[in-house]
Amino acid sequence: MGMPMIRNLLQAHYSVTGFDLNPLVAQELKSETYFEMATSATALTKKCDVIILMLPDINIVDRLLWEGDEALAKAMNAKQTLIDMSSSDPVRSRANFDRLAQLEISFIDAPVSGGVRRAKDGSLPIMMGGSAPAVETIKPILQAMGKTLVHVGAAGAGHAVKALNNYVSASGLLAVCEALVAAEKFGIDPHLVNQVFNASTGKNNTTDVKVENFMLSGTFNSGFSLALMRKDLQTAHDFITRMETPKTFANVCTQTWTQAEKTLDKGADHTAMYAFTQKK
Numbered sequence: 001m002g003m004p005m006i007r008n009l010l011q012a013h014y015s016v017t018g019f020d021l022n023p024l025v026a027q028e029l030k031s032e033t034y035f036e037m038a039t040s041a042t043a044l045t046k047k048c049d050v051i052i053l054m055l056p057d058i059n060i061v062d063r064l065l066w067e068g069d070e071a072l073a074k075a076m077n078a079k080q081t082l083i084d085m086s087s088s089d090p091v092r093s094r095a096n097f098d099r100l101a102q103l104e105i106s107f108i109d110a111p112v113s114g115g116v117r118r119a120k121d122g123s124l125p126i127m128m129g130g131s132a133p134a135v136e137t138i139k140p141i142l143q144a145m146g147k148t149l150v151h152v153g154a155a156g157a158g159h160a161v162k163a164l165n166n167y168v169s170a171s172g173l174l175a176v177c178e179a180l181v182a183a184e185k186f187g188i189d190p191h192l193v194n195q196v197f198n199a200s201t202g203k204n205n206t207t208d209v210k211v212e213n214f215m216l217s218g219t220f221n222s223g224f225s226l227a228l229m230r231k232d233l234q235t236a237h238d239f240i241t242r243m244e245t246p247k248t249f250a251n252v253c254t255q256t257w258t259q260a261e262k263t264l265d266k267g268a269d270h271t272a273m274y275a276f277t278q279k280k
Helices: 002-011 023-029 042-046 058-066 090-102 115-120 132-143 157-185 190-198 205-215 226-243 248-263 270-279
Strands: 016-018 035-037 050-053 081-084 106-109 124-129 146-153
Touching (some): 002 016, 002 023, 023 035, 050 132, 058 090, 081 090, 081 132, 090 106, 090 157, 090 226, 106 132, 106 157, 115 124, 124 132, 124 157, 132 146, 157 226, 157 248, 157 270, 226 248, 248 270
Parallel strands (some): 016 035, 081 106, 124 146
Antiparallel strands (some): 106 124
16 A cells, blocks of 8 residues: 555655665665655654655554654654554554644544555545644645545544444445355346446445456455554554444354354455355
């Protein structure tokens, strides 16, 4: 996700300094004008007014921010803004907002949705949490990467909405998988079933984007891993649990995705849930 987002920032004429543990990233971006690779995460604080995180989970975010002599928060100053665009835990993001506020560092959570395809064309939906003045200040940067920007509330709200969105997405995908497998067992062509879904009330993002391209084709290469979907689903489940609101379906959905992650090959794409459902 980060690579096409960087390219859209560069296309919008922002100067970008990046850091990644994967050395291949530097190779891929070395010919880009106005891009340079930093030698460490803390080196970014010498170059950038705004630092954007796009990381796999909140544990990595917290380690980067707070642990050791090279903690990013220790190297930042009060004139800088930190934007966490990862899919992070909303409660822990709110705690990061409070801790960074004590250092007079502005923090905004701004996770994205839409996958690699929408990262490439700059049409990502971005849900933002944080103070209104801080959000307004960084909006032009986010507009270079996203099309629909919604300020959903205070710090952590962006990550809460992101987790809940992925819960709805994961549950919809699972429902489609079970429906298609049942139809196929009855002797109905699943391509025709999905065609009907897309013309009817069963249409969702899975039927519209994923079934033909990644599931029925057997390619299972949408670019978003099953492990990350399961992680986001667990984040949503934990959040719903903290809110003490109904979670009957969230329980079952999370259990099924957890079982699929344990059963399928490591690194499996999230659309491989269809293969898992077929084999059950």
